[in-house]
Amino acid sequence: MAWDLDSDRPIYSQIVDIVQMQIISGTYAPGEKLPSVRLLAAEASVNPNTMQKALSELEKSGLIITKRTSGRFVTEEHEMIGQARKKLAANEVTTFFEKMEKLGFEKENILALIQDILREEQ
Amino acid sequence: MAWDLDSDRPIYSQIVDIVQMQIISGTYAPGEKLPSVRLLAAEASVNPNTMQKALSELEKSGLIITKRTSGRFVTEEHEMIGQARKKLAANEVTTFFEKMEKLGFEKENILALIQDILREEQ
Amino acid sequence: MAWDLDSDRPIYSQIVDIVQMQIISGTYAPGEKLPSVRLLAAEASVNPNTMQKALSELEKSGLIITKRTSGRFVTEEHEMIGQARKKLAANEVTTFFEKMEKLGFEKENILALIQDILREEQ
Amino acid sequence: MAWDLDSDRPIYSQIVDIVQMQIISGTYAPGEKLPSVRLLAAEASVNPNTMQKALSELEKSGLIITKRTSGRFVTEEHEMIGQARKKLAANEVTTFFEKMEKLGFEKENILALIQDILREEQ
DNA sequence: GTGGTCTAGACCACT
């Protein structure tokens, strides 16, 4: 597993993004038990406290459920995962549009442009 | 001028991107003379050789014309600038689609999604 | 190896020509590993940076492939080498014709002249 | 007049080539009087002795005739000029073939190649 | 003053 952490952003925040992505993409399925904090921390070469903080964030957002005695599990509510996915997607779309507008493209034209490019790729 | 260089990527490459963006966005107009290598290097707090390497790249790509004794100028061929703009846009579109596909969206659905989001923003 | 560099033209440019010639003539075979930058630089009594600049040019032109940690290799695409050979040949032919025209020969007569001379040489 | 002398070869020898070329190409017509040694030397930014030596060479080869009291003249024998022209042309042809053979072209193929290139140029 | 080239020497990432 490539964790690829850099020192630009807080480590815990980068971990949140990675694990969130793994949940959304199904690497960790709904209801699946996550590895222990210690194991994950070791994998990522990170202090367990840091990993703990990251997982707490994910619990706040509802993607992870902690069962005191048995560990952490991915939520079984597909709805939660779907929401997270939509939120990330919305972020991607808006930052994408910001970049395109810096390049001087009007919102109205971007859709047309995308269709052009997709057509060329085929 | 905020050059905002980090150590993740080669500095000269970041400079290429920044100056390219300035040309495309019109900060430097077609035909306009660029500041001298030494001045730009001082501005960016970078060695003149590094700045030179960046500008040489831009010359190879056709965005900049060097006149030996009088300085460097933005090309007057709007065509070249338009091409660079299109190339950047195409990159943005493809990386955007890659990210969205990681999030589990099919190409066909992305267009629909964008339209939804744009409608909500209004 | 005689590098025979003079100060009329940029050294790196002369090196480009020499190595290019070695590749075309087969001194370095397709797929063969080139000596390291530092070694070549020492051979040519040149700064490693200068040699690097020359080899980078050759990489841009496609004759050389760089594998980051293991070295530089002559391309295995005979097509690329053939193209370079053709380009050099075309240059020779055109400069030859320019000289001959300065001497007052018409294009149509040059072919005939060449045939005469070749016949005499036999 | 661009004399373009470099320090690779003896200056007088370079001057011989240049003046010879001017005679062959008709810049100096058969029978025409050449400027004085002093004037030519000044033009070429060269010591008059050097110019003198160059012109003596040309006299030996028969291209120039010295008339003691009135100056130097281009020969009126078109034959002489024609021979010089042929000799230069022959040199060009042979050095051209040497270069092409270094590039791996057989004599037999060069003619065909030239015809190809000339056809493309049209 | 401009850009272009070159050297010397350093540090980095990768394997």
Add this chain to the structure above:
DNA sequence: GTGGTCTAGACCACC
């Protein structure tokens, strides 16, 4: 060990 990047400082040609 490999190539890649960067800095510092020098000299050149051109105008």
